[in-house]
Amino acid sequence: MAHAIFTGIVNSNVIDSNDIYLTNRSNEQALKDYAQELGVNYSYDDKALLAQADYVFIGTKPYDFESLAERIRPYITDKNKFISIMAGLPMDYIREQLDTKNPIARIMPNTNAHVGHSVTGISFSSNFGATSKDEVDNLINAFGSAIEVPEDNLHQVTAITGSGPAFLYHVFEQYVTAGTRLGLEKDQVEESIRNLIIGTSKMIERSELSMGQLRKNITSKGGTTQAGLNALSEYDIEGIFEDCLRSAVNRSIELSNQDDDD
Numbered sequence: 001m002a003h004a005i006f007t008g009i010v011n012s013n014v015i016d017s018n019d020i021y022l023t024n025r026s027n028e029q030a031l032k033d034y035a036q037e038l039g040v041n042y043s044y045d046d047k048a049l050l051a052q053a054d055y056v057f058i059g060t061k062p063y064d065f066e067s068l069a070e071r072i073r074p075y076i077t078d079k080n081k082f083i084s085i086m087a088g089l090p091m092d093y094i095r096e097q098l099d100t101k102n103p104i105a106r107i108m109p110n111t112n113a114h115v116g117h118s119v120t121g122i123s124f125s126s127n128f129g130a131t132s133k134d135e136v137d138n139l140i141n142a143f144g145s146a147i148e149v150p151e152d153n154l155h156q157v158t159a160i161t162g163s164g165p166a167f168l169y170h171v172f173e174q175y176v177t178a179g180t181r182l183g184l185e186k187d188q189v190e191e192s193i194r195n196l197i198i199g200t201s202k203m204i205e206r207s208e209l210s211m212g213q214l215r216k217n218i219t220s221k222g223g224t225t226q227a228g229l230n231a232l233s234e235y236d237i238e239g240i241f242e243d244c245l246r247s248a249v250n251r252s253i254e255l256s257n258q259d260d261d262d
């Protein structure tokens with residue numbers, strides 16, 4: 001995820017590449033390759049890194065965070081503002097582990113960051129200054145768009161857009177499977193639906209009309225589209241998605257409570 005985020009940040013030129021430093025736990029070759037690919041620096045000198053850094057992105061797996069916190073805790077300086085991309089770890093817990101009163105933000109990006117289209121939920125601690133917030137927003141807009149929410153609502157963002165790509169892939173998979181039952185070659189159906197999804201996304205992107213209006217515009221009374229939509233309306237699709245999203249929200253809450261318990 002950090003790879004996707006920093007690819008976007010570097011490509012957008014919101015910050016001078018010379019001012020970006022990467023680090024990791026131990027895989028120096030991967031770190032070196034990645035720093036070279038992006039044209040940024042890397043270092044394992046935590047003391048020097050934290051003496052200089054305005055913003056410190058934390059991108060370990062949640063279960064690795066304690067070891068990271070132990071590693072950097074002695075070197076934290078007043079200028080460091082932390083931005084966690086770790087799913088589920090509450091700000092209070094991050095603060096406690098880092099043993100700092102410094103500003104903390106949590107962001108919940110999604111995998112579309114790889115193509116510069118993450119929808120990223122963001123939540124700031126109350127001591128995050130307005131200028132710093134603007135700077136963080138600029139960084140986030142470099143790999144998509146940002147939506148600021150209170151920390152408790154990051155669970156909903158996690159469900160709707162964090163896990164969202166997987167839910168949509170699942171729907172598209174079902175569409176392909178159903179399509180192949182109509183008698184066309186499987187490869188042809190897959191290729192057509194891939195292009196259908198890309199084209200439809202671009203229509204949504206470029207049009208100022210709502211999705212409902214775009215649908216209405218291509219639905220003639222008594223036509224084929226209307227027949228298909230009538231069949232769909234026999235099912236409670238909204239209810240199905242509500243179940244899906246509520247399950248993801250509940251799981252996100254469970255996971256963050258587990259971290260509290262640990």
Ligand SMILES: NC(=O)c1ccc[n+]([C@@H]2O[C@H](COP(=O)([O-])OP(=O)(O)OC[C@H]3O[C@@H](n4cnc5c(N)ncnc54)[C@H](OP(=O)(O)O)[C@@H]3O)[C@@H](O)[C@H]2O)c1
Binds near residue numbers: 023024027060085108
């Ligand atoms: N994937 C998604 O769609 C998504 C979406 C939203 C949020 N997230 C969040 O993104 C975070 C990272 O996920 P990922 O899939 O990108 O993980 P990942 O590929 O395993 O990367 C984790 C990185 O953390 C480094 N690391 C681990 N322990 C460290 C330590 N003690 N000191 C310094 N660096 C350390 C690892 O270094 P080494 O390589 O040297 O071990 C590795 O570079 C997770 O917390 C996840 O919740 C992911």
